[in-house]
Amino acid sequence: xxxxxxxxxxxxxxxxxxxxxxxxxxxxxxxxxxxxxxxxxxxxxxxxxxxxxxxxxxxxxxxxxxxxxxxxxxxxxxxxxxxxxxxxxxxxxxxxxxxxxxxxxxxxxxxxxxxxxxxxxxxxxxxxxxxxxxxxxxxxxxxxxxxxxxxxxxxxxxxxxxxxxxxxxxxxxxxxxxxxxxxxxxxxxxxxxxxxxxxxxxxxxxxxxxxxxxxxxxxxxxxxxxxxxxxxxxxxxxxxxxxxxxxxxxxxxxxxxxxxxxxxxxxxxxxxxxxxxxxxxxxxxxxxxxxxxxxxxxxxxxxxxxxxxxxxxxxxxxxxxxxxxxxxxxxxxxxxxxxx
Numbered sequence: 001x002x003x004x005x006x007x008x009x010x011x012x013x014x015x016x017x018x019x020x021x022x023x024x025x026x027x028x029x030x031x032x033x034x035x036x037x038x039x040x041x042x043x044x045x046x047x048x049x050x051x052x053x054x055x056x057x058x059x060x061x062x063x064x065x066x067x068x069x070x071x072x073x074x075x076x077x078x079x080x081x082x083x084x085x086x087x088x089x090x091x092x093x094x095x096x097x098x099x100x101x102x103x104x105x106x107x108x109x110x111x112x113x114x115x116x117x118x119x120x121x122x123x124x125x126x127x128x129x130x131x132x133x134x135x136x137x138x139x140x141x142x143x144x145x146x147x148x149x150x151x152x153x154x155x156x157x158x159x160x161x162x163x164x165x166x167x168x169x170x171x172x173x174x175x176x177x178x179x180x181x182x183x184x185x186x187x188x189x190x191x192x193x194x195x196x197x198x199x200x201x202x203x204x205x206x207x208x209x210x211x212x213x214x215x216x217x218x219x220x221x222x223x224x225x226x227x228x229x230x231x232x233x234x235x236x237x238x239x240x241x242x243x244x245x246x247x248x249x250x251x252x253x254x255x256x257x258x259x260x261x262x263x264x265x266x267x268x269x270x271x272x273x274x275x276x277x278x279x280x281x282x283x284x285x286x287x288x289x290x291x292x293x294x295x296x297x298x299x300x301x302x303x304x305x306x307x308x309x310x311x312x313x314x315x316x317x318x319x320x321x322x323x324x325x326x327x328x329x330x331x332x333x334x335x336x337x338x339x340x
Contacts, residue, residue, distance in 0.1 A: 110136070110140070111136075111137050111140045111142050114133045114134070114136040114137040114140075114142075114145070115133070115134075115137045115142060115144070115145055117129070117130075117133040118130045118133035118134045118137065118145065118148075121133060122158075127152070127157065127158025127159070128158065130158065131149065131152065131158060131159055134148055134149045134152075135149060138169065138172070141176050141177075143173050143176070143177045143180070143186045143189045143190055143193075144186065144189045146169055146170075146172050146173045146176075146189075146193075147169075147170070147173055147189040147190075147192060147193055149169050150165075150166045150167075150168075150169030150170045150173070150193070150196070151166070153165045153166040153169065154166035154196070163200070163205045163208075164205055164208045164210065166196075167196075167197070167200050167205060167208075167210055170193040170196045170197050170200075171193075171197060173189065173190055173193035174190065174193050174194055174197060174220075177189075177190045177193075178190070178223070178227075182227065182228050182229060187228055190228070191224045191228035191230040191233065192230075194220050194221070194223055194224035194228070194230075194233065195220070195221065195224055195230065195232060195233050195236070197220045198217045198218075198220035198221040198224070198233070198236065199217075201213045201214070201216040201217035201220060202214060202217040202245075214240075214245050214246035214247075215246045215247065216246075217240070217245075217246050218237065218240050218245070218246030218247055219246075221233045221236050221237040221240065222237055225237045225257060225260075229260075229264075231260070231261040231264040231265070231266040231269065232261075232266065234257045234258070234260050234261035234264075234266070234269065235257070235258065235261045235266055235268055235269045235272070237257050238253075238254045238255070238256075238257035238258040238261065238269070238272070239254070239272075241253045241254035241257065242254040242282075251282040251283070254282065255273070255276070255282060258272055258273040258276070259273060262293060262296075267296070267297040267300045267301055267306070267309065268297070268306075268309075270293045270294070270296045270297035271293070271294060271297035271298075271301070271306075271308075271309040271312055271313075273290075273293050274289075274290045274291065274292070274293030274294035274295075274296075274297060274312070274313075274316070275290065275294065275312055275316075276290070277289050277290030277293065278290025278291055278294065278316050278320075287316075287320060287321075287324045287327075287328075288324050288327030288328045288330075288331060289328075289331060290316065291316055291317070291320055291324055291325065291328035292328045292331040292332055292335075294309075294312055294313040294316050295313060295328065295332065296332075297309045297313065298310050298312075298313035298314075
């Protein structure tokens with residue numbers, strides 16, 4: 001069973017959000033500063049990572065296909081930094097990732113310089129040079145560079161469009177950085193890469209070895225949703241549970257993931273959750289709560305690309321009773337007080 005129309009709609013809208021947030025992050029010197037800062041502070045890891053805490057607080061109640069989270073690299077940063085003048089020290093972990101803790105400082109500087117050059121070239125419109133610099137940084141395991149390179153191939157942005165090559169680059173991000181700390185500056189790029197892989201597995205890539213695999217797609221979205229807590233992944237995962245794509249239908253899990261995404265401000269999830277609750281499509285009607293979520297989503301919706309949200313809210317308002325509206329307003333006021 002292929003992806004439903006709702007899933008396709010979500011992925012298209014998520015892609016627009018993805019571009020407007022993550023690309024801005026990569027193409028700014030602030031993102032470069034965050035990378036430099038994180039690269040030179042690995043000898044002072046957080047207490048959680050020193051203790052090897054397993055982060056999976058948002059895991060599904062049951063039936064999840066999310067891979068187990070095992071922090072097996074808790075001692076990675078305890079090794080002594082070698083002499084920066086040595087050219088014979090091992091600078092990668094055997095999987096193509098630059099091991100900053102063991103790399104000469106000039107190797108780290110090479111990645112930083114390449115990223116800086118890529119940003120300057122891209123902003124100047126010299127995408128050929130940007131690809132060269134990004135490729136160097138990507139080869140050293142720099143996740144934002146890998147992600148941007150993948151996105152350029154996916155869209156034909158300065159390079160011939162090549163979805164298979166994009167898939168391979170996204171796969172490298174996921175393979176090398178799956179255990180990235182969710183609060184790190186690199187995490188949004190890794191989470192986005194899992195979403196991209198999920199999209200490819202939903203549809204497959206024509207004339208390639210990447211075939212449609214809804215089960216694998218659900219796994220990718222589940223990992224991004226649970227480990228990274230990504231609201232976009234949570235939204236799509238909810239839809240997959242609702243439609244029974246990649247596994248059995250599970251309305252309880254669908255509502256759980258929709259609610260998590262909606263609570264984080266994802267207006268697509270808010271609108272979908274509002275519709276389901278107002279119309280009683282997955283259980284007893286909860287018209288006031290449904291109206292509340294639709295109101296939230298409608299206030300922030302784009303009138304052109306997200307007109308369906310505004311229409312859904314208008315339809316619910318026309319059907320709602322005075323009691324429904326009063327209760328919805330009470331919910332809204334309660335949420336606003338909690339947010340202060």
